[in-house]
Amino acid sequence: DVKVTQSSRYLVKRTGEKVFLECVQDMDHENMFWYRQDPGLGLRLIYFSYDVKMKEKGDIPEGYSVSREKKERFSLILESASTNQTSMYLCASSPGDRSNQPQHFGDGTRLSIL
Amino acid sequence: GESVGLHLPTLSVQEGDNSIINCAYSNSASDYFIWYKQESGKGPQFIIDIRSNMDKRQGQRVTVLLNKTVKHLSLQIAATQPGDSAVYFCAEKFDYGQNFVFGPGTRLSVLP
Numbered sequence A: 001d002v003k004v005t006q007s008s009r010y011l012v013k014r015t016g017e018k019v020f021l022e023c024v025q026d027m028d029h030e031n032m033f034w035y036r037q038d039p040g041l042g043l044r045l046i047y048f049s050y051d052v053k054m055k056e057k058g059d060i061p062e063g064y065s066v067s068r069e070k071k072e073r074f075s076l077i078l079e080s081a082s083t084n085q086t087s088m089y090l091c092a093s094s095p096g097d098r099s100n101q102p103q104h105f106g107d108g109t110r111l112s113i114l
Numbered sequence B: 001g002e003s004v005g006l007h008l009p010t011l012s013v014q015e016g017d018n019s020i021i022n023c024a025y026s027n028s029a030s031d032y033f034i035w036y037k038q039e040s041g042k043g044p045q046f047i048i049d050i051r052s053n054m055d056k057r058q059g060q061r062v063t064v065l066l067n068k069t070v071k072h073l074s075l076q077i078a079a080t081q082p083g084d085s086a087v088y089f090c091a092e093k094f095d096y097g098q099n100f101v102f103g104p105g106t107r108l109s110v111l112p
Helices: none
Strands: A004-006 A010-013 A019-021 A023-025 A031-038 A042-049 A064-070 A073-078 A087-094 A109-113 B010-014 B019-025 B030-038 B045-051 B056-058 B062-067 B072-077 B086-094 B100-102 B106-111
Touching (some): A023 A031, A042 A073, B010 B019, B019 B106, B072 B086
Parallel strands (some): A010 A109
Antiparallel strands (some): A019 A073, A023 A073, A031 A087, A064 A073, B030 B045
């Protein structure tokens, strides 16, 4: 089975801090994604990556950046955390071929910014 | 912009009954659809998928129906069990790229 592991289940940080959320997948997937999930809004795409050192902005990239130095690891960075970034963050991965494949998700990081 | 939506935000069913969760999509160019199940405290779990060249696909106790004429997707769960209680949401992918658009979800509650 595909395993997507997010390093923290719960995280509490303060406004202005730089926050790192880590995600690792063990299936050699090319594609990796970061979403935030808020009640009533569904999953919104922050950033995604199709390959090592490649990144693309999603629908809501403001206030975030990402890093993909290794194929299996995709990091989400909050440069200066704000209270409106309190949310559930989900990482996902999928194969890089062009056939239709589902995204596989981690269990999420619930981030609270005080 | 294009979006995926759900008709019902909550659904309560009796244990043993069949459940039907609906989803409307707006992009006629979407070619691939997925249903996910998300239990409390966990990430979304893949349930079943369907490609646009199909109308129906069956899994274990689940069936997905796709009606491209009215852009409607449904998930049917047979003999609903307490373990089926979760939030279910659909996702659609356009015919390019690897990105999905996700619906907000429907909470399914199974009553004893």
